[in-house]
Amino acid sequence: MNYIESGKDTAGNAIRIYYNDYGKGKPVILIHGWPLSSAMWEYQLTDLVNNGYRVISYDRRGFGKSSQPWDGYNYDTLADDLKKLIDELKLVDITLVGFSMGGGEVVRYFSRHGGKNVSKAVLISSITPYMLQTESNPEGVPQETFDDMAKGIQNDRIGFLDDFGKTFFGVNKLNKPLSAPLLEYYRMLCSTASHRATIECANAFAATDFREEMKSVNVPTLIIHGDADKTVPINATGKQSAAAVPFNTFIIYEGAAHGLFYTERKKLNSDLLNFLNKSD
DSSP: OEEEEEEEOTTSOEEEEEEEEEOSSEEEEEEOOTTOOGGGGHHHHHHHHHTTEEEEEEOOTTSTTSOOOSSOOSHHHHHHHHHHHHHHTTOOSEEEEEETTHHHHHHHHHHHHTTTTEEEEEEESOOOSOOBOBTTBTTSBOHHHHHHHHHHHHHHHHHHHHHHHHHHHTOOSSOOOSOHHHHHHHHHHHHTSOHHHHHHHHHHHHHOOOGGGGGGOOSOEEEEEETTOSSSOTTTTHHHHHHHSSSEEEEEETTOOSOHHHHTHHHHHHHHHHHHHOOO
16 A cells, blocks of 8 residues: 655654545545545545646545544645645646535645645545635534534544434435445444544534735636535535636536545536646
8 A cells, every 4th residue: 555654653653544546647636535535535546636637645644544543633734645646656747626625625735735735636425615604704614513513523433423414414314425335435434533533624614714815826727616515505605615716617517425536526527527638
């Protein structure tokens, strides 16, 4: 298995970041959402690799097969992990693709590291620019919602993930966009994250304000968001990102819930490839 090392934990042990690296061509880095792992991208890998791209996906610290340190779940550290991966693999002319929480790493990489070696960016169902409802961000999600999430994770993390997955993919009595076994599989992917990482990363994407950083994303950017996303509501995020990023194409998926990497996979893959193949 492939790992890079990114700093040490409080006991002095190396923090290892697991990654996959497939194909040849211009590199595309896929950054997974919360509380999943890089395995969420399986329905994108084949199309991207078969169309001539080198595709790297990695597990955020605390998730999947990466190390699970106690600390380091703020966006500065997560963006530093991304930079370490880029530097170790000597990548240039990169497209960064961030889903949900991963959109924060994309934006912070630009504001903290100048977007070094990145030529395009993609924000899919992203939490940027600011999730939390405040006086200056009235479209945001109320603090009580995040408090309830934290309480649910603390009391019964797996039970919380079971309920969360249904909202995530838009499952209800009339709409079943994925099979029960597949829904259980995604719950299993989420369960491999540490309890600490699940809580701390939820705090990070809830409270981090990227509004002033959005203008630092100074490359062609594709923004995709579902207008039926109840996990990361489009009015607070996708629409605001489209208003803040200088050079962007904004595509709204009508009727799509948060987990559109699966439910809208054919359309998403087509839109990704059109954007990647476009000369700017």
